[in-house]
Amino acid sequence: MTTLVLAEHNGQQIHNEVRHAVSAAQHWGQPVHLLVVGYQSEQIANQAAAIDGVSLVLHTDAQQFAHPLAEDVSKLIDTLVADYQVILAAHSSFSRNVLPRVAALADVAMISDVLEIQTDNRYVRAIYAGNVHTTIQSRDAKQILTVRGSKFSAADLNGQAEITDITAPEAFTKTRWLSESRIETDRPALNSAKVVVSGGRSLGSAEKFDALLNPLAEKLGAALGATRAAVDAGYAPNEIQVGQTGVTVAPELYFAVGVSGAVQHTAGMKDSRIVVAINQDPDAPIFQVADYGLVADLFDAVPTLTNALS
Amino acid sequence: MKILVAIKRVVDYNIKVGIKTDGSNVDIDGIKMSANPFDENAIEQAIRLKEQGKADEIVAVSIGSSANQDVLRHALAMGVDRALLVEHDAEVQSLEVAKLLQSVAEKEQPDLIILGKQAVDDDAGQAGQMLAAILNYPQGTFASELTIENGEAIVTREIDGGTETLALQLPAVVTADLRLNDPRFVKLPNLMQARKKPIETLSASELISELTPRLSLIKVAEPPQRKAGIKVDTVDALLQQLRTKEGIAL
Ligand SMILES: Cc1cc2nc3c(=O)[nH]c(=O)nc-3n(C[C@H](O)[C@H](O)[C@H](O)COP(=O)(O)OP(=O)(O)OC[C@H]3O[C@@H](n4cnc5c(N)ncnc54)[C@H](O)[C@@H]3O)c2cc1C
Numbered sequence: 396m397t398t399l400v401l402a403e404h405n406g407q408q409i410h411n412e413v414r415h416a417v418s419a420a421q422h423w424g425q426p427v428h429l430l431v432v433g434y435q436s437e438q439i440a441n442q443a444a445a446i447d448g449v450s451l452v453l454h455t456d457a458q459q460f461a462h463p464l465a466e467d468v469s470k471l472i473d474t475l476v477a478d479y480q481v482i483l484a485a486h487s488s489f490s491r492n493v494l495p496r497v498a499a500l501a502d503v504a505m506i507s508d509v510l511e512i513q514t515d516n517r518y519v520r521a522i523y524a525g526n527v528h529t530t531i532q533s534r535d536a537k538q539i540l541t542v543r544g545s546k547f548s549a550a551d552l553n554g555q556a557e558i559t560d561i562t563a564p565e566a567f568t569k570t571r572w573l574s575e576s577r578i579e580t581d582r583p584a585l586n587s588a589k590v591v592v593s594g595g596r597s598l599g600s601a602e603k604f605d606a607l608l609n610p611l612a613e614k615l616g617a618a619l620g621a622t623r624a625a626v627d628a629g630y631a632p633n634e635i636q637v638g639q640t641g642v643t644v645a646p647e648l649y650f651a652v653g654v655s656g657a658v659q660h661t662a663g664m665k666d667s668r669i670v671v672a673i674n675q676d677p678d679a680p681i682f683q684v685a686d687y688g689l690v691a692d693l694f695d696a697v698p699t700l701t702n703a704l705s
Numbered sequence: 706m707k708i709l710v711a712i713k714r715v716v717d718y719n720i721k722v723g724i725k726t727d728g729s730n731v732d733i734d735g736i737k738m739s740a741n742p743f744d745e746n747a748i749e750q751a752i753r754l755k756e757q758g759k760a761d762e763i764v765a766v767s768i769g770s771s772a773n774q775d776v777l778r779h780a781l782a783m784g785v786d787r788a789l790l791v792e793h794d795a796e797v798q799s800l801e802v803a804k805l806l807q808s809v810a811e812k813e814q815p816d817l818i819i820l821g822k823q824a825v826d827d828d829a830g831q832a833g834q835m836l837a838a839i840l841n842y843p844q845g846t847f848a849s850e851l852t853i854e855n856g857e858a859i860v861t862r863e864i865d866g867g868t869e870t871l872a873l874q875l876p877a878v879v880t881a882d883l884r885l886n887d888p889r890f891v892k893l894p895n896l897m898q899a900r901k902k903p904i905e906t907l908s909a910s911e912l913i914s915e916l917t918p919r920l921s922l923i924k925v926a927e928p929p930q931r932k933a934g935i936k937v938d939t940v941d942a943l944l945q946q947l948r949t950k951e952g953i954a955l
Pocket residue numbers: 594595596597621622623624625636637638639640641642652653654655656657658659660663673674675676679691692693694718742743825
């Protein structure tokens with residue numbers, strides 16, 4: 396039997412997370428196939444073929460996949476499902492949308508956001524906003540899961556897998572794609588950045604959020620993040636919310652600026668290697684997960700810090 | 706138009722759950738329970754659609770023991786028209802939830818089904834997509850906007866790095882993000898009235914005979930704790946630590 400990894404991409408570039416998903420897939424010791432769905436996506440298929448440990452790239456190129464819908468992608472995977480014992484992907488908004496649909500079509504109980512894969516279809520995953528880790532065992536013959544990228548190493552890029560084209564089933568016509576809006580940024584992607592600077596509600600306004608955190612992030616080559624309170628207050632876009640219901644990050648260095656440290660926030664950042672917290676309240680819970688805590692007014696500390704950086 | 710809203714009863718999100726001493730499960734005896742926060746967004750959106758004249762009936766459904774009546778009363782107090790309890794005393798996982806909701810949908814024939822994007826206890830985030838799959842309905846997950854226009858559901862979805870907008874032919878399944886709306890507070894008189902309203906009850910085993918969860922719980926544990934850090938007094942001291950002790954070039 397074989398393992399299938401669903402590859403996400405943005406039309407130009409295969410996501411870095413896919414390499415982590417491919418190493419997770421090696422657990423089963425079976426050939427790993429990578430599925431690329433897109434439109435005019437030949438370069439993505441080529442990038443996929445270069446990932447070490449992939450023996451075959453299945454490539455579907457069809458107009459309906461210019462903006463892939465869960466309805467269409469799951470229909471496609473359903474035509475392949477019988478050939479695979481394991482189907483997995485990195486835990487992203489794309490796979491979270493698609494794979495539960497695939498699982499239900501295959502009558503399989505899916506496992507979301509796996510932290511560790513053990514023998515005999517046992518998995519460790521986080522529940523209750525990361526407050527508890529559970530070990531569960533699947534009794535299904537087929538395994539369908541998403542994995543947390545940061546918990547698995549990235550596969551190298553020396554591969555030379557074969558690419559084979561497969562045809563898409565007829566498009567699902569009951570859903571129409573209308574539009575999308577993406578924020579353009581020169582900054583590294585939040586979920587793969589080496590440094591992340593996150594701000595909380597205490598920044599007080601969108602203007603101050605930008606004025607204080609942008610120069611710091613700029614100097615650090617960091618991605619910006621935010622708490623839900625900052626997002627709700629309109630200081631930062633929803634896409635950069637870190638936490639239980641937002642993005643999970645695990646950078647080398649994480650700055651939490653004026654962030655209280657609610658569990659829903661720490662669920663998304665506590666795997667960072669080094670955490671620095673700046674908060675004026677010495678009892679703020681964020682200090683319990685911070686390696687370095689600076690008790691200070693952020694409006695003084697952040698500009699001082701930015702200036703002190705070379 | 707008729708809307709079905711699915712509500713899970715979960716440990717209140719403000720509470721930090723503990724673990725049983727033998728590690729067999731979480732310890733939630735006597736702990737405050739509430740409607741899953743995302744499901745409150747789902748209820749709120751259904752009520753707004755009704756207030757806009759787009760919907761005429763809202764049915765709330767919860768799967769669980771008779772204790773789940775409290776979250777259904779909360780939904781009634783917020784403004785849903787009917788409440789349905791699918792009684793099942795054992796744990797149900799997302800796939801069984803989807804199958805039970807499918808049977809309910811077949812009985813109730815809703816035009817729109819709204820769920821939460823994830824339950825804050827299991828953090829699975831699956832039931833909506835699974836339900837859409839087995840009904841072969843369009844799905845609009847992680848919705849931060851939802852309107853009904855010309856008989857279609859227009860859904861703006863939160864995706865990595867931005868948003869995307871879809872038009873779904875009805876009947877459809879939508880899952881609510883927290884960004885969808887701010888759920889209204891329940892007024893005491895409404896809660897008093899909701900106490901008197903009937904809750905219709907169905908038994909899960911009547912809807913589906915085979916209801917064994919496929920995922921078995923082996924154990925639960927505390928996640929690895931981060932080592933205690935240190936406090937520094939100044940920005941200089943902070944940089945000193947990061948540069949010399951952690952060896953980061955800054
Ligand atoms: C279902 C659910 C899911 C959620 N998911 C998420 C999620 O994914 N991510 C997330 O972040 N939150 C999430 N939340 C919200 C979470 O519970 C907290 O409310 C939120 O993280 C708090 O954000 P905050 O730290 O910016 O604000 P606050 O809690 O208001 O904290 C502000 C902090 O700033 C400090 N401060 C104030 N002024 C200054 C100053 N001048 N200088 C220095 N420090 C200062 C204060 O001491 C305080 O600690 C969720 C909530 C729910 C119910």
